[in-house]
Amino acid sequence: MRPRISIVPGDPSGIGPELIAKLLQEDGVRDAADILLVGDAHLWQRGAEQAGTDIELNSIDEADVPGFDGLGHLDLATISPEAVQVSEVTVAGGTTSLRCLDKALDLAQAGHVDGVLFAPFNKAAMTAAGLNAEDEHRYMARYLGFTGYHSEINVLDELMTTRVTSHIGLKDVASNIDGPGIERAIELAHATLARSGKTRPHVAVAALNPHAGDNGKFGREEIDIIEPVVKACQKRQMNVTGPWPSDTVFLKAKRGEVDAVVTMYHDQGQIAIKLMGFERGVTVAGGLPIPVATPAHGTAFDIAGKGIANVGATRQAFDLLVRMARNVNSEIAA
Incomplete structure (x- = not known):
């Protein structure tokens, strides 16, 4: 059509x-x-x-x-x-x-x-x-x-990124991350990929802390907040993995191993995707x-x-x- x-x-x-x-x-x-x-x-x-x-x-x-x-x-x-x-x-x-x-x-x-x-x-x-x-x-x-959930989605070729927090100070990111917010971001990435024609898209979720918290040494957000949401989405038969260290998840994305990356804050994804192809980047009004x-x-x-x-x-x-x-x-x- x-x-x-x-x-x-x-x-x-x-x-x-x-x-x-x-x-x-x-x-x-x-x-x-x-x-x-x-x-x-x-x-x-x-x-x-x-x-x-x-x-x-x-x-x-x-x-x-x-x-x-x-x-x-x-x-x-x-x-x-x-x-x-x-x-x-x-x-x-x-x-x-x-x-x-x-x-x-x-x-x-x-x-x-x-x-x-x-x-x-x-x-x-x-x-x-x-x-x-x-x-x-x-x-x-x-x-x-x-009045439903919506968020900016950034697209580079076949890769999409969205984020849990956006235009807030870095010092406020950790306190603004919660389970429902992460789940909504995952659902939005999944739905937008499906709307663009992807069947069973793979959504990777980035960690907040260096080394994904290193088993709690650098923070417990991965253990207490992010991982439970990932597991809950997997139980819903969604193809979601993580939390992945943010300094390696975009290597997987660049190799085409994932269709979308959900990041915890603005520049966590923006820096990576703009370095990968600023002249080809697209913004979608997701949701x-x-x-x-x-x-x-x-x-x-x-x-x-x-x-x-x-x-x-x-x-x-x-x-x-x-x-x-x-x-x-x-x-x-x-």
């Missing part, structure tokens, strides 16, 4: 519009899905100019969105051309980012598209424009009225009822407008999103 993917340009001051213009020229992209560009026409045209390519905007009215196919464009008026300041954090840039995202989420929630791809946002600009959330993932959940993905890198203000942005991660995000949307559609059809 051919999914429908809506794409929003991200922060116009960064490389987002350029990346999407390049994505649309990639082999196989337009064959893989029906694509709806959501955002101001001049943003897409600016991106094409930056990329040194042409973009064909087939603008349609919102009433015609349910029946569109191929490449369509839903024109919005969220920012004036004069307000776009390349390589600068602006309230206007944050405002257009939020309004375009809102519209794409509206379309997905109404069933008119099967997934949302957004080019990189700038959190400072979005916060200045009224984000009022820890990050765009919390914002999206609130906007959708979703949300709508498949949402974005390249894991930022707005790259240092190269914005120069036409040299690497489309690799954006293509990876698109391909993963198409795969997830297809699997969701297959489940619905079944």
